[in-house]
Amino acid sequence: MENVMYLQLLNRNIPFMYNFFYKALTTKPITYSLHNSTKHTTLLVETYHQHQALKALIQRLNNKRSGPLKILQLDGDWTKPHFWAVIRFLQTSSRSTLIPQVFDMWKNVEKSRINESNYEKIIRLLCEEGLMEEAVCALEEMKHTGIKPSLKIYNSIIHGYSRSSKFEDDLFFLYAMKGIGLKPKTNTYDGLIQSYGKYKMYNGCSPDQVTYNLLIREFARGGLLKRMEGAYKSLRSKRLHLDSSTLVAMLEAYINFETLKDMEKVCKSLLKSNAFLKEDLIRKLAEVYIKNHMFSRLDDLGDDLASRTGRTDLVWCLRILSHA
Known part of the structure; x- marks a missing residue:
């Protein structure tokens, strides 16, 4: 149904656009230069032919006997707009599993296409479709080519695992991004929180002290004081154990924000415990x-x-x- 609507939209828009531009050009005053008129007419013709070519490509993709890989092999190459139109078509027609193969063939035609921007779009799309294994494979392939993944790419993967309720995988990639020097942002932690909630809900277990301590430390390191304090209050209300390393992380957060009252309160708790305080932290x-x-x-x-x-x-x- 989506494919039919896609083609109908193209069929409706092409004549409209052609007539619109034709009228705009033919109703210009006589003073309009011949050079500009010729230039715009050429642009109109090129646009019309591009839309016709795209329409024909989508019609070929609708043919079940010729898949996108075979069509790309026959065509030799696609322009960037045509490639992304094919990707959107595969997404809307429930054929997203073919996207990694099509991307692999298309980017290998022209090596300059092996870049961060293209990988970023593909990985985000795969994560949106729930194809996490394929997204991680694309990430590993990207790193193998020497391209450093961006924060957006890691956020896409963390959010993708969040939607799949895989809290442990979220944590793995959170630490992986930190390992290459990428600092998590607020929306990164939003994915972690969402994943944590779903993880506990689907596994039918209540939050334990390990998870609470971990969340408090991560919120502290991310500078998310309100969320850190919320998790801390929940831990205390449930009478769960608070790790000394968690207190140290909280103290560092309060020091960074110079929140004196809370800083002193946590510091007193640390000094009463057997926690080790590094000299840098004391300074x-x-x-x-x-x-x-x-x-x-x-x-x-x-x-x-x-x-x-x-x-x-x-x-x-x-x-x-x-x-x-």
């Missing part, structure tokens, strides 16, 4: 106090650290700065 914490002229807090911080680590050089620095 960042001290910088926030210094920026806000809270020098007495440096002395308190030094005392708390001394009770755990002894009188280290860093502790002495904090004590000296507090009296500066």
Whole structure:
């Protein structure tokens, strides 16, 4: 049905466009230059022939005896507009499984087509169609050719797995994108949240402390404070265990945003625990106090650290700065 509507749309639009442009050209004032008139007439003719060629291509695709691969092999090549028209046709006609093969043949005709933009469009489309294995294969092929995947590509895959309720696969690709230096954005985490919700719903199990701790850390690293705090409140209300690494991630987030009240609250919880605090994190914490002229807090911080680590050089620095 979609194919018939597609052809009907082409049939209706081509005569309309031809008549529209023809009238526009023939009703121009006499002062209109001959050069411009000839140029626009040529453009009109070219556009008309392009639409006719596209119409013929779609009609050939409707023939079940000649698939898109055979047609491309016979034609030798397609223009970019014709290629993407074929891809849209395959999508609307429930033949999306042929898209990877058609793309593979088309891009190999001209090597310049092996680029990030084309892969980005194909992977997004495959993910929308739920063809995740094919999308991941395209991603691996892309990396094999030396092209670094973009954030959009990873977002497409994460959102694709989200729609398939595959939380573990979402996490795998979240860490994979971080591994190549891509920083997740808010919409990346939206896919993760959606996947997590569906994962728990379809597996019939309640959220556990491992999942909650993981989500809190990821939200903290992404700077999503409200979502981080929401997950933290849920974890506490369910009386689940809070990992020390999760507290450290929360402290880093509050330090980055210089949210003093929450920063101090989490810091006190960490100092009461046996969590290890890196010197870089303590220095960042001290910088926030210094920026806000809270020098007495440096002395308190030094005392708390001394009770755990002894009188280290860093502790002495904090004590000296507090009296500066």
